[in-house]
Amino acid sequence: MMIKISKNIKLKEITAEDSEVLFRLMQEIYPPAYQHFWIDNGNWYVNSQYSKENILKELSKENADYYFILFKNKIVGNFRIIWNEKIANLSEGKHVKLHRIYLHPKTQGKGFGKKLLFWLEEKAKEKAKEKGYKIIWLDAMNEQPQAFQFYEKLGYQYHSHTFLAFELLKDEVRKMSQIYKVL
Numbered sequence: 070m071m072i073k074i075s076k077n078i079k080l081k082e083i084t085a086e087d088s089e090v091l092f093r094l095m096q097e098i099y100p101p102a103y104q105h106f107w108i109d110n111g112n113w114y115v116n117s118q119y120s121k122e123n124i125l126k127e128l129s130k131e132n133a134d135y136y137f138i139l140f141k142n143k144i145v146g147n148f149r150i151i152w153n154e155k156i157a158n159l160s161e162g163k164h165v166k167l168h169r170i171y172l173h174p175k176t177q178g179k180g181f182g183k184k185l186l187f188w189l190e191e192k193a194k195e196k197a198k199e200k201g202y203k204i205i206w207l208d209a210m211n212e213q214p215q216a217f218q219f220y221e222k223l224g225y226q227y228h229s230h231t232f233l234a235f236e237l238l239k240d241e242v243r244k245m246s247q248i249y250k251v252l
């Protein structure tokens with residue numbers, strides 16, 4: 070299934086047969102952005118989160134959508150949404166979590182993220198009519214200030230924070246802010 074976001078940007082549903090392609094993609098795009106956060110340059114994270122076993126587990130979740138991001142029909146990232154995933158202590162309506170959005174470094178700064186988030190907002194608003202979605206939220210790493218600025222410009226606000234427990238993650242980068250936007 071393909072979803073058109075713009076003239077050159079599409080989403081393609083990830084299937085079980087795509088697990089190796091997704092793993093190789095993340096080996097290419099995760100390290101440039103995050104390897105300095107990890108004792109092992111992020112190898113454990115990519116190998117655990119993008120193992121075939123974990124991908125199959127994530128694909129089996131009924132309330133999640135998982136896509137490749139395509140630019141001119143070439144895979145340049147991935148995008149995962151979890152419907153009905155509540156952010157703690159925010160009771161307004163149903164929530165949708167933007168679980169993952171990773172883009173190839175060559176595509177960053179070209180408006181891809183903005184277009185994807187606008188598409189997600191529109192999809193959530195459509196579902197709001199029938200299912201009551203009111204909030205989009207995500208966990209954002211505090212040590213990625215450019216990401217915070219990006220989300221703030223799009224109307225997201227700070228709600229709370231959490232800390233990642235991954236052993237190989239450096240202590241100073243464990244804090245994640247939970248940010249949200251009311252639809």
